Amino acid sequence: MKDAFGLPQSLLVLGGTSRIALATARRLVARRTRTVWLAGRPSPALDRAAGELRALGADVRTVDFDALDADSHETALGKVFAEGDIDMVLLAFGVLGDQAHDEREPSAAVRVAQTNYTGAVAAGLVSAQALQAQGHGSLVVLSSVAGERARRGDFIYGSSKAGLDAFAQGLGDALHGTGVHVTVVRPGPVRAGTAAGGRRTPWECTPEEVAAAIELGLRRRAETVWVPGALRVVMSVLRHVPRGMFRRLPLLL
Amino acid sequence: MSAPRTVPVTGWGRTAPTAARLIRPRSYEEAVAAVRQCGVRGGIARGLGRAYGDAAQNAGGAVLDMTGLDRIHAIDADDGTVLCDAGVSLHRLTEVLLPLGWFVPVAPGTRQVTVGGAVGADIHGRNHRVSGSFSRHVLSFELLTADGGIHNVTRGTPLFDATCGGMGLTGVILTVTLRLQPVQTSLMSVDTERAGDLDDLMARLTATDHRYRYSVAWIDLLARGAALGRAVLTRGDHATLDALPEGTHTRRHPLALRVSRLPAPPPVLPEGLLTRRTVGWFNELWYRKAPRARTGELQRISAFFHPLDRVPHWNRVYGRGGLVPYQFVVGEGREDTLRRIVGRIAQRRCPSFPAVLKRFGEGDPGWLSFPVPGWTLALDVPAGLPGLGRFLDELDEEVATAGGRVYLARDSRLRPDLLAAMYPRLDEFRQLRAQLDPRGVFVSDLARRLAL
Numbered sequence: 001m002k003d004a005f006g007l008p009q010s011l012l013v014l015g016g017t018s019r020i021a022l023a024t025a026r027r028l029v030a031r032r033t034r035t036v037w038l039a040g041r042p043s044p045a046l047d048r049a050a051g052e053l054r055a056l057g058a059d060v061r062t063v064d065f066d067a068l069d070a071d072s073h074e075t076a077l078g079k080v081f082a083e084g085d086i087d088m089v090l091l092a093f094g095v096l097g098d099q100a101h102d103e104r105e106p107s108a109a110v111r112v113a114q115t116n117y118t119g120a121v122a123a124g125l126v127s128a129q130a131l132q133a134q135g136h137g138s139l140v141v142l143s144s145v146a147g148e149r150a151r152r153g154d155f156i157y158g159s160s161k162a163g164l165d166a167f168a169q170g171l172g173d174a175l176h177g178t179g180v181h182v183t184v185v186r187p188g189p190v191r192a193g194t195a196a197g198g199r200r201t202p203w204e205c206t207p208e209e210v211a212a213a214i215e216l217g218l219r220r221r222a223e224t225v226w227v228p229g230a231l232r233v234v235m236s237v238l239r240h241v242p243r244g245m246f247r248r249l250p251l252l253l
Numbered sequence: 254m255s256a257p258r259t260v261p262v263t264g265w266g267r268t269a270p271t272a273a274r275l276i277r278p279r280s281y282e283e284a285v286a287a288v289r290q291c292g293v294r295g296g297i298a299r300g301l302g303r304a305y306g307d308a309a310q311n312a313g314g315a316v317l318d319m320t321g322l323d324r325i326h327a328i329d330a331d332d333g334t335v336l337c338d339a340g341v342s343l344h345r346l347t348e349v350l351l352p353l354g355w356f357v358p359v360a361p362g363t364r365q366v367t368v369g370g371a372v373g374a375d376i377h378g379r380n381h382r383v384s385g386s387f388s389r390h391v392l393s394f395e396l397l398t399a400d401g402g403i404h405n406v407t408r409g410t411p412l413f414d415a416t417c418g419g420m421g422l423t424g425v426i427l428t429v430t431l432r433l434q435p436v437q438t439s440l441m442s443v444d445t446e447r448a449g450d451l452d453d454l455m456a457r458l459t460a461t462d463h464r465y466r467y468s469v470a471w472i473d474l475l476a477r478g479a480a481l482g483r484a485v486l487t488r489g490d491h492a493t494l495d496a497l498p499e500g501t502h503t504r505r506h507p508l509a510l511r512v513s514r515l516p517a518p519p520p521v522l523p524e525g526l527l528t529r530r531t532v533g534w535f536n537e538l539w540y541r542k543a544p545r546a547r548t549g550e551l552q553r554i555s556a557f558f559h560p561l562d563r564v565p566h567w568n569r570v571y572g573r574g575g576l577v578p579y580q581f582v583v584g585e586g587r588e589d590t591l592r593r594i595v596g597r598i599a600q601r602r603c604p605s606f607p608a609v610l611k612r613f614g615e616g617d618p619g620w621l622s623f624p625v626p627g628w629t630l631a632l633d634v635p636a637g638l639p640g641l642g643r644f645l646d647e648l649d650e651e652v653a654t655a656g657g658r659v660y661l662a663r664d665s666r667l668r669p670d671l672l673a674a675m676y677p678r679l680d681e682f683r684q685l686r687a688q689l690d691p692r693g694v695f696v697s698d699l700a701r702r703l704a705l
């Protein structure tokens with residue numbers, strides 16, 4: 001169960017090797033989390049991630065999960081929920097794609113969309129149903145600031161995140177009052193190991209900073225978490241910049 | 254039985270809401286049916302929801318609101334016993350019993366708790382040194398167990414001791430037979446004094462507490478330096494009839510229950526009302542307003558025991574984030590731990606309204622009953638205070654090291670692995686539950702969180 005600060009005892013990560021997710025898991029294991037499920041495509045990296053969290057004292061298990069195989073989600077995640085309550089699901093899988101390449105190869109673009117959007121719709125709904133049945137839990141969805149407004153440089157990725165973001169918001173409303181809470185996290189560009197000085201833009205952040213913001217969001221039962229927090233204001237301005245001007249803005253984010 | 258609704262449920266601290274089917278049985282048969290049908294995620298009894306944490310919630314399962322079973326069946330006004338449903342509130346009991354010259358044997362800081370909740374948490378009052386906890390005055394109760402059977406449970410049995418303080422996890426208490434406290438009047442004769450610092454306070458409590466039936470100290474945890482632990486002591490006993498002035502209305506109606514109420518705060522309040530500054534001002538004013546020393550003041554029962562009941566829903570002032578309570582006890586001889594903890598809280602500048610310090614006497618046999626002889630401190634802190642979780646974890650360590658424990662009815666965040674050290678009879682409790690309720694019908698969020 002979560003405690004008064006929203007800290008989970010059990011965590012299910014969808015996208016078990018995600019840097020942001022692992023930074024979050026490390027942080028939560030240092031507090032109350034004792035059980036961690038890492039769902040992802042089998043790989044040495046996934047096993048390494050499990051080993052790393054085990055070394056911190058958590059009971060870690062991995063489970064095969066492919067976002068692109070939506071039909072398998074119910075079985076894959078059903079197995080996890082059958083083992084006991086999950087206090088928090090962190091939906092962290094996602095691919096950035098290669099905009100220039102994907103524009104030329106639509107099937108690659110579709111894979112980005114299928115991973116980030118349709119895959120998340122399936123996994124999100126399966127998780128939501130299981131959480132609702134247990135009457136409690138947090139679903140934390142890693143969206144992106146790129147979903148706020150489509151930009152020339154990454155609109156394939158951006159549009160998939162826009163879809164995911166809208167889906168997660170709607171799901172949060174649908175689950176209101178069911179004991180299940182949905183938090184949408186919108187980080188700016190995340191780079192590991194960027195000290196404040198070495199940042200290319202003021203909006204850049206580290207996985208650890210996202211993790212800290214998520215912990216705070218859990219405590220506040222926040223619906224939206226921006227990382228860094230100032231992006232909330234910046235984006236509300238950028239949203240209203242006229243198209244012609246927006247096109248000419250340098251790719252800061 | 255009203256059709257069950259699935260609703261979010263929290264405790265008084267308004268943290269960690271979870272959804273459950275809320276069922277309100279209106280007869281014992283309905284209660285039996287509810288327990289039989291509560292499904293795979295089980296059920297838990299709930300009284301008036303005054304436990305601060307997650308003791309009376311059950312995510313995804315059933316919560317049995319017992320306030321629909323609220324009859325007082327029999328009062329023996331000569332002997333001073335009452336047989337009533339577990340859903341009767343202490344407020345209602347007081348209303349009915351006071352005019353007959355009887356008072357509840359243990360009065361917590363609010364009258365808005367049920368008799369079932371009082372047994373479930375084995376509550377304590379300001380008379381603990383003299384009167385022990387609630388269960389000491391319980392002669393017997395009827396318990397609805399997981400198999401759907403109703404058992405009459407008497408003192409000195411394992412089931413009695415597991416249920417008193419057992420947080421509803423042995424079954425649903427349906428009725429309770431309780432021994433009462435005789436009184437001549439509905440007023441309290443109260444001595445008030447100020448203590449300039451913690452040592453002064455502890456010295457006064459140690460030296461003169463034996464003179465009073467009821468004793469409580471309110472500590473200003475925001476005071477620092479030489480004023481660290483400054484407090485207002487209020488101690489007293491039920492006023493005798495002779496103590497009421499002749500010829501007054503009060504003298505003619507010595508047993509009338511008088512309560513006053515202020516309006517409740519609105520349901521939604523701006524966040525961040527309780528800051529170090531605002532709470533600090535409040536505490537300062539409160540301390541200065543208190544008399545340096547005053548004896549024999551006549552106070553209403555409600556004013557002496559339940560000052561907070563004057564403001565319904567006062568927990569709203571903590572905003573949407575809710576409040577995190579903390580109450581621990583450390584044994585006699587562990588004054589150093591108490592001092593250190595008070596010092597740490599003051600240093601940390603937690604915006605806490607005056608905290609309650611009491612002394613406990615002999616404990617009672619309940620396996621998970623909280624009181625042990627020593628010092629108990631209770632405070633409430635806004636849940637949003639940065640770093641609060643870690644800070645309280647550190648205090649837990651101090652408490653556990655000193656052989657003390659935290660109070661489950663006021664817990665919403667304890668680290669589960671500390672529990673066994675704090676409650677040495679936890680294993681017995683778990684074994685009894687495993688036998689009595691092998692399918693785990695009775696379960697709460699608290700039980701899940703702490704693996705009770």
Ligand SMILES: Cc1cc2nc3c(=O)[nH]c(=O)nc-3n(C[C@H](O)[C@H](O)[C@H](O)COP(=O)(O)OP(=O)(O)OC[C@H]3O[C@@H](n4cnc5c(N)ncnc54)[C@H](O)[C@@H]3O)c2cc1C
Pocket residue numbers: 265297298299300301302303304305308309319339340360361362363365366367368369370371373374375376377378419420421422424425426427561662663
């Ligand atoms: C302002 C305030 C002051 C307080 N002061 C004190 C104090 O001075 N001393 C003290 O000890 N406590 C104090 N408390 C805590 C309170 O007394 C306990 O939490 C008490 O258990 C609340 O009773 P309730 O009827 O609201 O029960 P709930 O909060 O609804 O439930 C509490 C526990 O009792 C169990 N329970 C309730 N009814 C039944 C039943 N019929 N059968 C079996 N189990 C049942 C529940 O399952 C749960 O585990 C205070 C609380 C508040 C809000």
Ligand SMILES: NC(=O)c1ccc[n+]([C@@H]2O[C@H](COP(=O)([O-])OP(=O)(O)OC[C@H]3O[C@@H](n4cnc5c(N)ncnc54)[C@H](OP(=O)(O)O)[C@@H]3O)[C@@H](O)[C@H]2O)c1
Pocket residue numbers: 014015016017018019020021040041043045065066067068091092093094095096115142143144145186187188189190191
């Ligand atoms: N990094 C940023 O700048 C940034 C900014 C804002 C938002 N985000 C979002 O935050 C989330 C996590 O970011 P990150 O930087 O931590 O990501 P990351 O380290 O690149 O990890 C991405 C994760 O997604 C998984 N994944 C990709 N395709 C999958 C599939 N088909 N099935 C299952 N898993 C799949 C990867 O698993 P494999 O190991 O199997 O590939 C990996 O675990 C992503 O959704 C990302 O879009 C990132």
